[in-house]
Amino acid sequence: MSKPHSDGQGEGGRFSWFKKWFMRQFWRAQQSQTIISMMFWAATLSLLIFARIEHRWDASETTFGITTSYAVMCGLFLSVGLFVLTVGWMYDRVFTLWKEHQNVIIERNPFATYLLTPRDALILGHLSSLLRQQNPDDVAIQAQCDWMEKWVSTTPDLEVFRRMVSELDAKLGEPVPEFSFLPPGAVAAARAKARAENDGDPN
Numbered sequence: 791m792s793k794p795h796s797d798g799q800g801e802g803g804r805f806s807w808f809k810k811w812f813m814r815q816f817w818r819a820q821q822s823q824t825i826i827s828m829m830f831w832a833a834t835l836s837l838l839i840f841a842r843i844e845h846r847w848d849a850s851e852t853t854f855g856i857t858t859s860y861a862v863m864c865g866l867f868l869s870v871g872l873f874v875l876t877v878g879w880m881y882d883r884v885f886t887l888w889k890e891h892q893n894v895i896i897e898r899n900p901f902a903t904y905l906l907t908p909r910d911a912l913i914l915g916h917l918s919s920l921l922r923q924q925n926p927d928d929v930a931i932q933a934q935c936d937w938m939e940k941w942v943s944t945t946p947d948l949e950v951f952r953r954m955v956s957e958l959d960a961k962l963g964e965p966v967p968e969f970s971f972l973p974p975g976a977v978a979a980a981r982a983k984a985r986a987e988n989d990g991d992p993n
Contacts, residue, residue: 915971
């Protein structure tokens with residue numbers, strides 16, 4: 791049995807470490823985006839509101855030893871931040887909109903409704919094969935297995951299946967086998983199409 795390729799070759803070649811480092815930094819920036827956006831939003835609104843009310847006091851006035859202008863700006867900044875957190879609390883605890891949000895995400899995700907990921911297709915295909923072998927004389931179960939294998943047979947047409955085949959070919963150091971529950975030559979066809987796409991062939 792041939793040895794699996796190294797991660798550097800199987801997942802992007804010699805620059806895979808740089809891509810992983812870059813995407814880690816990109817992920818970190820995304821995680822901080824909400825907090826930074828809220829701070830910028832609070833600062834912008836504070837300055838806009840402050841520009842309309844600063845005429846109401848003298849610039850030299852102080853409040854608790856702090857220049858009134860600074861005190862007002864800090865108060866506005868904190869008020870905007872508190873307003874955002876209050877809306878978030880109501881979203882979470884009062885209206886619980888996150889439940890409906892997750893429902894919509896699942897309903898609009900084809901892989902949670904009628905499409906199968908390659909992993910799901912392989913699991914369902916093997917389960918169907920076992921079920922068929924264990925119940926050779928049960929007409930109803932054989933019909934169910936036919937239906938499941940028909941559903942599974944749609945997966946090789948997806949780009950994600952072609953990507954799975956090409957990635958596992960490289961990572962494991964040996965080709966993904968043909969599976970009995972898939973149409974004959976489905977894996978080889980997916981491999982050839984993935985190779986053509988990588989070579990820039992539109993066909």
